[in-house]
Amino acid sequence: MLELRHLRTLAALHETGSVSHAAKRVHLTQSALSHQIKVLQSHYGLPIIQRRGQSIELTDAGKRLVALADKVLQEIQATERDLAKISQQPSGSLRIVLECHTCFDWLMPLMDEFRQHWPDVELDLVSGFHSDPVKLLEEGGADVVIGSEHKRRRGIVHHPLFRFEILAVLAPEHPLRGKRILHAADFAGETLITYPVPEDRIDLILNVLKPSGINPQRRTAELTVAILQLVASRRGVAALPSWGLKNYVDHDYVIARRIGANGLWSDLYASTLKETASRPYLLDFLVTARNTCFATLDGIVPLE
């Protein structure tokens, strides 16, 4: 008989287009999902997915079930929000510190949605640069920090969001365009265009260039589009999350290349105080964040 677990995996299958990735998404093994799919298929006497070489494709029946899953899971989340509001006062504050500049892309629509669901929660974006943002939590100046920090610290919980790849961005005519993969040495003599943050906040410098003793010139820009514009006009190269690049790459505005053999990856966490972690609106925020990111952002991977 159909159960919600099936719908949850269906949704994950749709998001990821692969059984093993979907498995990570729902915190199960690939085998478990494979068995679930088998049960579903024999229950309805219909194929749900179809192997298409490497990955899989949903059949018509599968798509119909995904449509159901989307609707149902949304309704469940809405219900659970209501239950949370019944069980306690739905007020409080959610002041967000954003360490990852590009994350504005997905955070903005998310905040709009959140405001609708929790009108009584004071929602804010804490602006300005902070050397130790997690400290802000302890000082009571913020409620969530979205960044890649996740070292254990007492009183603090790091909620995993997702892992994403950072790609090198070049102008289409850039001399390095012929290489499929860039290494540290390739950045020597280049100008690196970044957000205006210290070196130790830039993964490329911290994890790739510094260890190789490479120290390119830097130039900063506040906005992602500005960085891309500079790259396209050959003022330098940049390193940005893969998800925000798709549109620009598809239109040949810039090209993107992997950094290092395995790629340069970064993990994103939402950190809160332990006490804050149990607030229903915070949990709802996290769930919604993960859901919308996995649904809209290409190439991201579940964490943990």
Next chain:
Amino acid sequence: MLELRHLRTLAALHETGSVSHAAKRVHLTQSALSHQIKVLQSHYGLPIIQRRGQSIELTDAGKRLVALADKVLQEIQATERDLAKISQQPSGSLRIVLECHTCFDWLMPLMDEFRQHWPDVELDLVSGFHSDPVKLLEEGGADVVIGSEHKRRRGIVHHPLFRFEILAVLAPEHPLRGKRILHAADFAGETLITYPVPEDRIDLILNVLKPSGINPQRRTAELTVAILQLVASRRGVAALPSWGLKNYVDHDYVIARRIGANGLWSDLYASTLKETASRPYLLDFLVTARNTCFATLDGIVPLE
């Protein structure tokens, strides 16, 4: 974590207003449901139901979950209809023979709904009296018989619908009004108002009066309202399913009394050919029938 099984029991709890009746409805033990409820309550940190002496009452949280359950279960049924249509041609015929006259009450709206869901299925009500309606199935003259017959017969499946109580109906000023329970002897000297069917189709006569050698005068009417009108105007007494009586009893148009210490109960089945039983639209018809009946008809009990 919330699962559909929880939603199914929630819906049943709402329908029946009792844990043990709901348990029968979903084919589980009372204990199983009690455990399920406990899990849900501790999961959400909220009471779902509240004991109110004999029976139970849903809390606000419970009601919210029931609302979810109704919506979700409906969507699932719609999806499964669509899947059935994908897997095979959604055409065929559903010609219904109705042995139970009062059943028109719930069958009419049900047929309207069915027509919307399965526009390509030829839906009909087979009229006229039939001495052996199940034979009609074998002869190909009908597809379902709704009645109380359920003796084993090869090639035939009897799908249980529900059990209902047949109550004696009297005028408010009837001499027998003082008795809480009527017995066979009480019907001696009364005029029995029935549908125009043979004696062996009338449970009261077959199971109560005949065995006691009581043989009251009979008078017939085609429609339930007509029977009630005759009863109210003191032309006789009748025996009708409890569910159709509520409105009339509430308005003191007639009064209803139990027949025999344990009451007179009748079981309703939908009988089909074995081959017909697997047709998706037939299964959908059965599910919908049970659902709407349990949702709208008071005092009916799950069968088997």
Next chain:
DNA sequence: CATATCTATGAATGTTATTCATTAGTTCTT
């Protein structure tokens, strides 16, 4: 006050979802 009927609960059971270990197929590299 006895009886029938309801719900709650802990322990035992049974079912079944999940993992483990393995095989087979596909893509990409060298």
Next chain:
DNA sequence: AAGAACTAATGAATAACATTCATAGATATG
């Protein structure tokens, strides 16, 4: 062309947990 690195599928073993059983407490009914 062969190997490496991915995929997905499958049967058996395991772990998890839903359900039943047995029972006690509670609440109406007569």
